[in-house]
Amino acid sequence: MDPFEVRMRFTSLLSHLSASHTSHTKAAVFALKNREMDEDLHSCILEQLERNSMNNRANIMYFIDVLCELAKRENVLEFVRMMQRDILRVVDAVVPGDGSGAANVRVVRKVLKGLGEKGILMQETVGELEGVLREREGGESHPFVVGEDATASKGARNGNSRLDKRQIEQRIEEDRERHKRLRESIWAVPGEDEKEMDKLWEEASDIADDDYLGAEEDRTERQQAIEFG
Numbered sequence: 575m576d577p578f579e580v581r582m583r584f585t586s587l588l589s590h591l592s593a594s595h596t597s598h599t600k601a602a603v604f605a606l607k608n609r610e611m612d613e614d615l616h617s618c619i620l621e622q623l624e625r626n627s628m629n630n631r632a633n634i635m636y637f638i639d640v641l642c643e644l645a646k647r648e649n650v651l652e653f654v655r656m657m658q659r660d661i662l663r664v665v666d667a668v669v670p671g672d673g674s675g676a677a678n679v680r681v682v683r684k685v686l687k688g689l690g691e692k693g694i695l696m697q698e699t700v701g702e703l704e705g706v707l708r709e710r711e712g713g714e715s716h717p718f719v720v721g722e723d724a725t726a727s728k729g730a731r732n733g734n735s736r737l738d739k740r741q742i743e744q745r746i747e748e749d750r751e752r753h754k755r756l757r758e759s760i761w762a763v764p765g766e767d768e769k770e771m772d773k774l775w776e777e778a779s780d781i782a783d784d785d786y787l788g789a790e791e792d793r794t795e796r797q798q799a800i801e802f803g
Contacts, residue, residue: 580608584615588622591633595640598633602641609650616656623667631668632681638664639685642694654694661686661695665703669710679711 575583587601605615619638623631638657645653657664668682669675683704690700 575608577611577614580611581614581618584608584618585622588618588634588637589626589630591630591637593633598637598640599644601637602644605641605653606644606648606650609652612650612652612656616653616660620660620663620667623664628668628675628678631675632678635664635668635678635681635685639688642689643692646692646694658695658699661699661703662706665706669707671710673710676710679707683707 584601584604587597587604591597591601605612608615619634623634626634642654642657645651665682665686668678686695686700686703686707689695690697
């Protein structure tokens with residue numbers, strides 16, 4: 575693939591992330607396999623964080639955890655260094671200061687804690703970012719978000735969350751999927767994750783018609799948002 579195709583493919587993978595761990599691993603493996611474009615791919619992550627729905631931003635946050643872990647394991651450290659450099663920008667995108675991302679506070683807190691424990695972020699950095707999260711965290715749970723990510727601010731309850739009914743239903747379903755995945759991981763057979771990664775590595779260079787379609791749909795949605803926003 576040429577650089578344009580790599581960027582388009584990666585953008586499509588990010589914009590269609592779900593609660594499935596496989597979708598996160600697939601995108602991370604694709605990034606590692608195209609490591610020569612690490613700066614471009616990192617910019618794609620930041621762009622998608624700032625353009626997509628709050629639900630998708632939460633999924634990208636989980637993806638960042640997977641990417642950094644695999645990058646460290648494979649010694650592709652440039653991805654890790656760039657994420658360390660831009661982690662505040664990432665947090666700002668997933669949990670904006672206007673209260674619209676309050677439902678994502680627990681997601682961000684969990685990922686930051688994990689990155690700290692894995693030595694990807696310094697504990698001092700995690701502590702400083704925790705202060706940011708506390709400022710943006712509301713004291714009441716969002717009435718429509720359940721489970722692990724059920725956190726929202728008073729601003730979100732007043733209608734600033736920008737979550738419509740469809741997004742709320744999607745978030746609930748994705749929370750359930752993540753909880754299901756967590757339960758399944760307890761009983762996972764050793765070696766299965768490695769086999770899954772090997773398979774995704776073989777498939778990572780493929781670009782199919784649905785990738786072009788997905789990219790065109792994303793472009794159309796962004797254009798409509800500009801025209802009617």
